[in-house]
Amino acid sequence: MEHLHDRRAPTRIADIARDTGTPRSTMYELVNTLVEARWLELRDGDGTVYFGPAMHYYGSDYLDSVDLIRKARVEVAHIAELVGETAQFCTLDGDKYLVVLNEPGRRMFRISSEIGIKVPIPWTASGRLLVDHMDADEIRRFIPSEDFTLPDGRRIAEDEFLEDMHRARTQGYVRTTALVDRFTTCLAAPVRDPAGRCIATICFVVPADTTEEAQQVMIDTLKASAERLSPGR
Amino acid sequence: MEHLHDRRAPTRIADIARDTGTPRSTMYELVNTLVEARWLELRDGDGTVYFGPAMHYYGSDYLDSVDLIRKARVEVAHIAELVGETAQFCTLDGDKYLVVLNEPGRRMFRISSEIGIKVPIPWTASGRLLVDHMDADEIRRFIPSEDFTLPDGRRIAEDEFLEDMHRARTQGYVRTTALVDRFTTCLAAPVRDPAGRCIATICFVVPADTTEEAQQVMIDTLKASAERLSPGR
DNA sequence: ACCGTTTGTCCGAAATATCGGACGTCGGTC
DNA sequence: GACCGACGTCCGATATTTCGGACAAACGGT
Numbered sequence: 467m468e469h470l471h472d473r474r475a476p477t478r479i480a481d482i483a484r485d486t487g488t489p490r491s492t493m494y495e496l497v498n499t500l501v502e503a504r505w506l507e508l509r510d511g512d513g514t515v516y517f518g519p520a521m522h523y524y525g526s527d528y529l530d531s532v533d534l535i536r537k538a539r540v541e542v543a544h545i546a547e548l549v550g551e552t553a554q555f556c557t558l559d560g561d562k563y564l565v566v567l568n569e570p571g572r573r574m575f576r577i578s579s580e581i582g583i584k585v586p587i588p589w590t591a592s593g594r595l596l597v598d599h600m601d602a603d604e605i606r607r608f609i610p611s612e613d614f615t616l617p618d619g620r621r622i623a624e625d626e627f628l629e630d631m632h633r634a635r636t637q638g639y640v641r642t643t644a645l646v647d648r649f650t651t652c653l654a655a656p657v658r659d660p661a662g663r664c665i666a667t668i669c670f671v672v673p674a675d676t677t678e679e680a681q682q683v684m685i686d687t688l689k690a691s692a693e694r695l696s697p698g699r
Numbered sequence: 700m701e702h703l704h705d706r707r708a709p710t711r712i713a714d715i716a717r718d719t720g721t722p723r724s725t726m727y728e729l730v731n732t733l734v735e736a737r738w739l740e741l742r743d744g745d746g747t748v749y750f751g752p753a754m755h756y757y758g759s760d761y762l763d764s765v766d767l768i769r770k771a772r773v774e775v776a777h778i779a780e781l782v783g784e785t786a787q788f789c790t791l792d793g794d795k796y797l798v799v800l801n802e803p804g805r806r807m808f809r810i811s812s813e814i815g816i817k818v819p820i821p822w823t824a825s826g827r828l829l830v831d832h833m834d835a836d837e838i839r840r841f842i843p844s845e846d847f848t849l850p851d852g853r854r855i856a857e858d859e860f861l862e863d864m865h866r867a868r869t870q871g872y873v874r875t876t877a878l879v880d881r882f883t884t885c886l887a888a889p890v891r892d893p894a895g896r897c898i899a900t901i902c903f904v905v906p907a908d909t910t911e912e913a914q915q916v917m918i919d920t921l922k923a924s925a926e927r928l929s930p931g932r
Numbered sequence: 933a934c935c936g937t938t939t940g941t942c943c944g945a946a947a948t949a950t951c952g953g954a955c956g957t958c959g960g961t962c
Numbered sequence: 963g964a965c966c967g968a969c970g971t972c973c974g975a976t977a978t979t980t981c982g983g984a985c986a987a988a989c990g991g992t
Binding site: 721 | 949951
């Protein structure tokens, strides 16, 4: 299952066996068992398998069972529809950033969601909010050093990151441009627990050439949503 | 996992063991393994377990991988936001009706979704569309006789069902009131394949006292969405 | 038509998980 | 303070699954 999630594509059984180092005969038995239970599904008739409907049912049960996520679903759907851009709800998972909810905007430009994919904290706007309760030392210990290197090889200076973080805390939102992707801007606002600690973020992913006025509207929208999601406020 | 899905609530390990007839020690080992993999999650500190985040990630991958469902997500989110009522996307699973997508409306009146729960076809509005390619004989063979009995004991006459079905086909939508629940009206429109066969439905679940004008707007909305979802049209 | 590769199934030996019971701990009740 | 039931862990015997190799069928390129 993990392998399929990483590949994010229907995969042939023999390939799964080879790439995970599992004996072929074992993988065939395993997959057949899981297909019967509808955890997996045979696709296309070309012998590939991928996740089946049972995963969706169980996943929905999970979403409904977590209070904050259930509320966030409503907010994310609402603001994505309102603004027409891709909206997300994100948290930390260990020392990585994680997209929990993704609602694509009307713009059809990125189909694949990144739900469940872990990303280095410094690569993201939300990351600057999610660690803003730590001081410089704690952050250095918490975020692996290599995570400050972007996919294109550029390196984010540590004090630049800390500066972003402090500005974000005073402004109540954060904006980053051309971090992971040259043409994308991210806008994020913090969801905070009663102690003021950022436990999640809600954000927009928009083209970098979006007008400043439009971005201001989005920032206000995000702040309002984030406030509604912050427990005990 | 199936047991948790049926119960739809965090459950204590010992209860799962008892109710599924599994030895207690086995269930403890099993649950601990799955908790480590984040397929399950310990809740509340009261020793209950329920689905974990991994199920959500895998479920999202499934939704993204099925073309019709991916498109339906956009439609359902859109019309739920537009109208402010609960919208759903449904299909058949064997001889049962199944909610695949559920987007709650602004009305907060039913929190729990029914995603992945199977329901007898005659209990639903959509059911009258999903079998409308069959003749009376085929339907009699396809739908178990006991499924024509509603939860409150009333029985739906077979020719009444057939009549509903034919009316639905000519009108392009179906409306049912007080079927499963005395105060609820369902409005549904068919998603059809190029051969004209109903492969899914998109529907609203609204209070029975919703005005006729509002319902007409919803019906038009549903028909437009269903048309957009119908492949090869 | 040929041959090398991939696919899916089958088998017995070896590795692993399950089972059922025993046991210590924890909270409530009388 | 003694008793009771529920929780969680541990253990050896037993049942199940995995493994690796063998094999036939299907496929693709020359």
